[in-house]
Structure formats: C-alpha cells, structure tokens
Amino acid sequence: MSSREPSWLPGTLTVARREIRDQLRDWRILTPIVLLTLFFPILMNFTANQAVRFVEQYGAEIIADRLIPFLMMVVGFFPISISLVIALESFAGERERLSLEPLLATPLSDAQLYFGKMIASMLGPLGAAYLGIFVYLFGLYWRLGWQPPLPLLAQVLLLTTAQSIVMVTGAVVISSQTTSVRAANLLASFIIVPVSQLIIGESLIMFWGRYSVLWWIVAALALVAIVLVRMGLHLFNREQLLGRDFDDFDLKWVRSSLWAGFRGRAQTLSGWYRELLGETLPQARGSILIMILALLVAYGVGYRAASDFVLPAELFQGERLQDALGDELSSFGLLSARGWLWVAWNNVRALGLASLLGAFTFGVAAVVLLMAPLGIVGYFAGSFALAGGSAARILGGLVLPHALLEIPAAVLAGAAIVQLGLAALSLPKGSSLGASWLEALGRWARLSLGLVLPLILVAAAIEVFVTPRVAIAVLAGLP
Amino acid sequence: MTPLIETSKLGKRFGSLVAVDQVSLRVDAGEVLALLGPNGAGKTTTIRMLASILGPTHGWVRIAGLDTVTHASQVRRLVGMLTEHHGLYTRMRAIEYLAFFGEIYGMPTAQVRERSHGLLDRFGLIETAELRLGAYSKGMRQKLAMARALLHDPTVLLLDEPTSAMDPESARLVRESIRGLRAGNRAIVVCTHNLPEAELLADRIAVIRRGRIVAHGSPEELKREFLGSPVMELRVAGGLDGAVRLLPQGATLRETGPNWLRFESADPETVNPAVVRAMGRAGIEIVTLSEIGRSLEEVYLSVMQSESSD
Numbered sequence: 001m002s003s004r005e006p007s008w009l010p011g012t013l014t015v016a017r018r019e020i021r022d023q024l025r026d027w028r029i030l031t032p033i034v035l036l037t038l039f040f041p042i043l044m045n046f047t048a049n050q051a052v053r054f055v056e057q058y059g060a061e062i063i064a065d066r067l068i069p070f071l072m073m074v075v076g077f078f079p080i081s082i083s084l085v086i087a088l089e090s091f092a093g094e095r096e097r098l099s100l101e102p103l104l105a106t107p108l109s110d111a112q113l114y115f116g117k118m119i120a121s122m123l124g125p126l127g128a129a130y131l132g133i134f135v136y137l138f139g140l141y142w143r144l145g146w147q148p149p150l151p152l153l154a155q156v157l158l159l160t161t162a163q164s165i166v167m168v169t170g171a172v173v174i175s176s177q178t179t180s181v182r183a184a185n186l187l188a189s190f191i192i193v194p195v196s197q198l199i200i201g202e203s204l205i206m207f208w209g210r211y212s213v214l215w216w217i218v219a220a221l222a223l224v225a226i227v228l229v230r231m232g233l234h235l236f237n238r239e240q241l242l243g244r245d246f247d248d249f250d251l252k253w254v255r256s257s258l259w260a261g262f263r264g265r266a267q268t269l270s271g272w273y274r275e276l277l278g279e280t281l282p283q284a285r286g287s288i289l290i291m292i293l294a295l296l297v298a299y300g301v302g303y304r305a306a307s308d309f310v311l312p313a314e315l316f317q318g319e320r321l322q323d324a325l326g327d328e329l330s331s332f333g334l335l336s337a338r339g340w341l342w343v344a345w346n347n348v349r350a351l352g353l354a355s356l357l358g359a360f361t362f363g364v365a366a367v368v369l370l371m372a373p374l375g376i377v378g379y380f381a382g383s384f385a386l387a388g389g390s391a392a393r394i395l396g397g398l399v400l401p402h403a404l405l406e407i408p409a410a411v412l413a414g415a416a417i418v419q420l421g422l423a424a425l426s427l428p429k430g431s432s433l434g435a436s437w438l439e440a441l442g443r444w445a446r447l448s449l450g451l452v453l454p455l456i457l458v459a460a461a462i463e464v465f466v467t468p469r470v471a472i473a474v475l476a477g478l479p
Numbered sequence: 480m481t482p483l484i485e486t487s488k489l490g491k492r493f494g495s496l497v498a499v500d501q502v503s504l505r506v507d508a509g510e511v512l513a514l515l516g517p518n519g520a521g522k523t524t525t526i527r528m529l530a531s532i533l534g535p536t537h538g539w540v541r542i543a544g545l546d547t548v549t550h551a552s553q554v555r556r557l558v559g560m561l562t563e564h565h566g567l568y569t570r571m572r573a574i575e576y577l578a579f580f581g582e583i584y585g586m587p588t589a590q591v592r593e594r595s596h597g598l599l600d601r602f603g604l605i606e607t608a609e610l611r612l613g614a615y616s617k618g619m620r621q622k623l624a625m626a627r628a629l630l631h632d633p634t635v636l637l638l639d640e641p642t643s644a645m646d647p648e649s650a651r652l653v654r655e656s657i658r659g660l661r662a663g664n665r666a667i668v669v670c671t672h673n674l675p676e677a678e679l680l681a682d683r684i685a686v687i688r689r690g691r692i693v694a695h696g697s698p699e700e701l702k703r704e705f706l707g708s709p710v711m712e713l714r715v716a717g718g719l720d721g722a723v724r725l726l727p728q729g730a731t732l733r734e735t736g737p738n739w740l741r742f743e744s745a746d747p748e749t750v751n752p753a754v755v756r757a758m759g760r761a762g763i764e765i766v767t768l769s770e771i772g773r774s775l776e777e778v779y780l781s782v783m784q785s786e787s788s789d
Contacts, residue, residue, distance in 0.1 A: 014582045018568070025570045099566035102627060104532050106583045107555045238532050253494075 011108050015116025016123070019090055023124055029086060036079040037128040038135060044071045045139035052144060068140065069152055070206045075136045076160035077199060079128035084167040084191060087121035091175035092184035095241065104238050114172070114236040121168045129160050155214045159202065162221035167191055169228035176235035177433060227362065231424065235433060257435055261442015276450045280443055287415035287422070291367065295411065298371035302378025306386055309379075313387040336464070344460035347406070351413045351452065355420075355444070363414075363421025370414045374407075397474025402463035409455035416447040481544045482507050483635050483666035484529060489538035490690075491524050498524040500690040502538070506666040506683075511657070513681035514670045515779060521690035522670040523563055526637050529668065530560045542635055556584065559633030561641055563670075565624035569613035573604055573623055576612060577630055584631040591630070598626035601656065603649075617644040625653060629660070636660060636667045642676060654680060678775040686782050694782045702773050705781040708745040710771040713754060714738060716764040725761055727753040741771065 023029045048071050052064040094100045103113060133156065140146040148156075170191040171184070178184045198217070205213045264279070266272035350369070358366025377399055381391040423440030424433060484506035491499040499521040506512045514522045527533040528540055531547040531554040540547040542554045568576060574595055581591030599605045602622040612620065621644055628636065641657065642650035657680055661667055671677050677684060678698050686694040686701075694701055703709070711730075715722060715738055723732060723740060729750045730742040744750040751768060758765050 011583065014579065018571075018579050022568060022570050097566065098562075098564035099568060101532070101562040101564070102560070102566045102580075102624070103583075105530050105555060105558065105560040105562065106580065107552045108583055109552065239534060242527060242533060 008109075008112060011112045012116040012119065015103075015108065015113055016119040019117060019120030020123060023086060023120070029082065029124070032082055033079060033124060033128045036082070037132045040078055041075045041132040041136035042139060044075050045136050045143070047071065048136075048140060049143050066207045066209060068146060069148065069156070069211075070203055072133055072136060072148065072153075073156050073159065073199075073202060073206065075132045076129040076156055077163065079132055080122075080125045080160055080164040080167065082128075083122050083125035083164045084171050084188060086125065087118070087168040087171035088175060088181060088184045088188060090117045090121050091172050091236070092178050093181045095175070095178075096180045100241060104241065110237045111233060114233055118168055118172070118232075121171070122164050126161060126164050129164070130157070133157070133160075152211060155211065155218065158218045159214060159221070162218055162225060163195065163198070165225040166221055166228060167195060169225055169232050172232035172236055173228060173433070176232070176240060231433075254438060257438035258442045258445070261439035262445050263442075264446070272446075273450065276446055280446055281451075284412075284415045284419055284447065287363075287418040288411055290418055291370070291411040291414040294367050294371050294414070295374045295407065298374040299378035299381075302375035302380075303382035303385075303391075305375075306379050306382025310386060311383045339464040340460050343463050344457055347409075347456045347460060348453070351410075351448070351456070354413065355417050355448075358414075358417035359420055361421070362424060363418035366417035366421075367414055370410050373410075393474060397471045398467065401467045401470050402459045405455045405459035405462065409452050409459060412447055412455070413452045416444040416452070420444045480507065482541075483543050484512075484668065485541045486529070487538050489525070489528060489540060490536050491521075491528060491533060492536045497690050499528070499535075502687070502690075502692055504685060504692070504695075506668060508664040508666055509661055510683065511661050511667040511669060511681045513677035513684045514668060514687055515672075515674065515677055515684060516687035517783070520687045522687055523639055524690075525687065526560070526639055526668065526670055529635075530558050530637055531555050532560075556631070557634045559628040559631065559636045561625055561628040561636075561638040563639040565620045567612045567615070567620055567623060569611065571612055572610060573599060573608045573612060573615075573626075576623065577627060580627050580630055586631060594630060594632070595626070598629055599623075602626055602652065618646055618649045621645055622649060622653065625656070634665055636665055638667065639670045640672070641669060642671075642673060650676075674775045674779055684775070686779065688783065694778075698775055698778075701775070701778045701782075703745075705778045705785075706773050708743045709747055709773070710741055710743050711747060711751065711754075711768060712739055712741050712771055713758075713768050714766040715758065716766055720763065721761070722758060722763050725754075725757040725763070727757055730754060738766075 048064075048068050051067050052061075055061060055063045094103075108116075137148060137153075171188065174187045174190065175184050178187060198221075202214065202217060205211075205217075263272065264275045266275050354366040354369040357369060358364070377395070381395055384394045385391040420437070420440045420443075423436050482505045484504065486502055486504045489499060489502040489504075490497070502521075502525060504512065514525065516522050524533065528535050528547065529542065531540075531542070531551045534548050543557055545554050545557070547554045568579075571579070577595040577598070578588075578591055581588075581595070586594070596605065596608075599608050602625060604619060604622055604626070607615070607619065612623065615623065621641075625638075625641060628638070636657075638657070642653050645653065654676060657667060657669070669677065669680060681698065683695070683697050684701060685692050694705065696704065710733055713722070718738060719735060719740060723735060726732060726740075726742055727750060729746055730744050730753075733741040733743055735741070742754075747770070755765060755768065
C-alpha cells in the first residue's frame, strides 16, 4: 500500500477541515454565527447612527466618538465567544463521544491534533467576527462617512484575535480536566468570568479614550495565549486523554497529594526542616530571584513617583512625624501584645490574599500585591529625600528593624506563590495538572508554615516592640 | 524471523492501579492471538500499548522490530486498530469518513477511493456509503470502523471486540474477513469475550486477569493443560462384549454404557489407531470413534476458578 508520512501542516489542516465541515453541518453553531455576522452588526450600526444623531443635538460629540469604536469591539467579540463553545465541544465532546481514540491510533502527533482542533475552533468564529466588523464599518461609512483610524482598526482586530486564542486555549486546558461537555461547560466559568472582566476593562479604556493602553492588553493577551498554548500542548496528549478519568472528586487522592508535597520524605520535624532548607528552598531560588527583582523595581518606581506626585515638605518635619508616630502608636496599640497580634494578623491576611489571587493568575497578582508596600516605602523615602531629609535615616528608623525579617518573609511567600503558578505552566512529563498543582500547593504550605509564618510572627513582634523605640530615637534627632 | 508483535515484561500503571503487569507476548506474521479476560483485566490497555497510544510504565513493545515509544509514528502507520467503541463522526458519510482517515495516513486520493469502495463492498456497506453515519445501525457502525482499521492495509491488526453489537450474519462476515486477513501475512490480536469466536479464529490464546497473563497457548494446549487429556468415545454395533479389555496401553477407561465406552488418552494419534486395530481383530464393529467436545469456555472458567482460589 503506497502511503506517505503526512507532513506537519497537511496533517493539522486535515483535522481542522473535518471539524469545520462538521460545524457547518450543525445548525446550532451555524445559526448564531450567521446572526452575529449579519444581523448584529447592522443593529449596532443602527445604534451608532441613532446615538450620533442624538448626541449631536447637545454638542456631546465626544460620546459618539467613543461609542463607535466601542461598538466595533463588541461586534467583533460576540462571534468569537462561540469559539469557546466550539472548542469545548471539539475537545471535551470528542472525548465524551469516544471518537478520539481512532484519531489517537493514527500517525498524527499530539501537536497536530491539538493545533488542528484549535484552528477549527477559531477559524469560523474569527471569520464571522472579521466579517461582522466589516459589515458594521461599511454601514458607518455608508451612512456617516466614518472611517476608523488604521491603528484603532488594527487594535480591535488584534484584540479580537487574541481573545479568541485565549478562550480556545483556555477551553483546551479545561477540557483536559473533564470527560464530559457538561463538566467542561461548568468549568468554563473560569474563562468566561475573566474574559467578561477584561471586556469591561477594555470598554472603560475605550470610553476613557486611552487607546494606547489597548496595545498593552494585546501584548498581555498574547503572553497569556502563549502560556495557555504551552499548557494545552502538555495536557493534550495520548497518555492524559486515555489515562484516567477526572470527573470524580477523590478526596483521598487530594489529601495524599497535598500531604506528599507538604511532608516530602521527612519522618521527623528536624528532618522536615532539613529538607525544607536543603531542598525546597534551593529549588525555589529562581522564584526568589524574581521576587527580589520585583521588590527592587517596586521600590525604584515608588521612589521615582515621589517627584511626580510631590507631598508638602512640612509633612516631613521631625515634630510632625513624631506627632503622627504617636497617633499611630496609640491607635494600633503598639508596644502591646494586642498590637503584635494585630500586625501579625494583618500580614498573614495580606499573604493569604496574595496566595489566593496568585493561584488563579500564575502568581502574577501575588507579585504585584506584594510589590505594593515596597512601592509605598519607596515613595515615602523619595518624598523624604525631596524634602531635604535623609531617606536612609527614615528607612533605618521606621522600616528597617522589622523589615529585616518582613521583607525576606514577603520574598519567600511570593516565591512560593510564583512556584505554585509555575506548577501549572511547566508540568513535569507524565504529570497531570491536578497532581502537579496539588504537590506545588503542598510545597507552598511547607514554605509558608515552615519559614514565612515564623518570620512574620517575629517581624510583627519587632515592629510592635522595637521599631517604635528606634523610630522615636531617630526622629528625635530630626530638625 | 522478526516477530511482528513482541512484548517483554510489559507493564502499565495508572497512579496506584496496576493495569498491566509483566506481559510478554510474541505474534508472528500470519498468526492470530486472542486476548481473553474479564472486564477490567487489562486487555484494552495492552492493545493501546501495542498501538503506541499509551506508553508502557515498564517493559517494552516492538512492532515489526520498531519500539513503540521511540518510533511511535511509524508504529502507528503499521497498525490498524479497531477500538472498543467505534467512535464515528455521525454527521459524516461513510465515504467521507474513510477519505478523512486515508488523508491522515497520507494515501493518494485515487487509492483511498478505490480501497474505500472495496472495503465498503466487502462489509456490505456500499449501498449506504452516501448515508450520514448517524443513520447507521450499531452493527453497520462496527463494520465501518473495521473498514477504517483496514483502510491503510496495516501489517498488524488490533481488534477490540470486533463482532460485538453485530447480528450473526454480520459477525460471520467479519470473522471470515479476519480469517482472510491472516492469510495476508499479518499479525492479528483480537480481544473478545466471545469464546467460540476466539476458538474459531485464534492460533493462540492468552488469558489475562488482573493485568497478568495467567494462561497462554493454542486452544488444544490450553484444553490439555486445564481440562486434562482428551476423552474419546467409542461406539460399537451391538454390545461391548469385552471391548473394555481390548483397550491398549495409554488409554484409560473413564466410563461405559450399553454400546459405548469413553477413555482418556494423552496421545490419541497413537492410541486411537491401536484401539481400531484391536477392535477389528476381535470382530467388534466400530460405529464411531470421536473426541468428546470440550469448549474453550470450560478452559476459561477453569483458569478463572484456579486463579480465584490462588
């Protein structure tokens, strides 16, 4: 039998072609695409015309100026929202209908199948979105003579494309964790909620008229898409697809995976600490470096911001600072056990929140959140320097005593969260998303309980009992 | 000669579950191996490893001398697989469906067309070739899945429950087809619960239980191993009249009736002619001398019972 090895692209396109042909035979997919491509843009066109006429009566043309590009984005977004549904159907649906195994038995590689399905999920809705935008713009040009500035058109087209890629790649990650379309649809809220938030954000930016920010969003979406494609490629493989079922909640397995990550190989507490310091900590050195760099950047940005947002110099006179410090001491109950508990609890809460947000943002939100206090410290140091004081002196008096432990605690906590985020991005070969993430969560708990929490408790004690005394002594010497 | 399928100490784990353990097999060209075992025994996982869909946790598989892990794509080109679930795309037509798989295997369009028509004709689907697969019955779907597995003329054929959901006529058609394929120097592995079918098709049988092969051999070897030596029945005209005493050495009497006796023999090729000669010399007329039928089902149940008691 004469047959050739299917090269990469033709094999991928064969898979995509079949899926697209299947979609075109499904009225449930075809009807909304046709409606959103033709009817919806015409409706938006009508809305834009009415709005322009209405606001012109009151001289509020700016509203129309902002509404027209916004509606262009909306016209593009609605058709691509279908790509999520198609992707869930293509990946989870094929698994559910058990039609995937014959494909897996062919010479096609996992990547060919993955990209073939991805192209098929995006091509129809994206084509519909581009066509919808064209219909909308054509109507505007015809009725109002309005033409979009080229950069704006490029932004909207790129945003539409990037959002479609993010939704489809996200759908693959979700589908890899389920064996049914129903379960995949339930999990799809993990995509729908952030994307709807993004659309709200984009809308605000467009009404605000800061179109340059959209480039940053395009870049961020491209980055997220790359990350999700990487994850999808790891998860969409024969072993994962046929290896096991995910829909059952196995509490025992969750517990044992977590415990394995937390306990490691240790038998005793001293052994546990040895492993923590000898293995877990060195493993986190990359994430620790990221956190140190992030905190330095935050301090630098805060310091520079002081010259942009200048505070009155009299705020930094020694007498006023002493009064302010006195007020703080009394309100927080410093120099008391109550104050210690308050400070410690506050820091634990902040790290808890950072961990929670970091867990859903690959660690990014945690890094940003933990950078904020250093940014504020940098800002005050910069402001103090602008007022003619010594930044080193104010830092040494008000921050340094407890920061010597609190900053390492923040660095370690941030590093643990970054590792948690990275666990989802760079899965070890043969490991599932759930197993890898639970093990990383166990390691996060190990670092948090073994090092971060003790550091926070001691730092809080220093902040309450030592720093105020040092601060009073330092401030007493100020003019 | 390099075997077309060879495994050594093959094993597969899913977390703490051992699905396949220490499976060593060899299937040569022109040979059919039947994998028998209860549900969840590890048959499908074994087949998936042979097809290079799943990688082994330990041990190795070679298809036509190629390792299934390092030469996965080439192995999949050599293998035709009928999956446990037919997994057809119900909005496609049979001819489109086969064309899609032909394209994946990189076959020229004209060849796909010719081969598809041949296979659809062989399985009695040519008249429904333009029908959407959603309208196909279970048996028709199974036959089309079989056609898909054969489309690229594979050297190794892995068939998971090939005649399940088929009516007797279709099942017979598929069985005959499998027999025909053996003649084409292919190695065929059939997973089935249908024991008469396995006996009919297979040169060798491997019984798998809890991931391990617990019995392996030709149907005759298995019967001998698990049910003892074959039992012969001699029927004579009139009464036995001392026929019992004439049984030669190597024949052990099991039971007698008014005009029949049954004896066990480990070597029927030598003993049976000796029986015929002895009866002839004594003037006893033989009506029939035949082996008492023992089914593979008895062997299977015996294997399962002995494993359960272990």
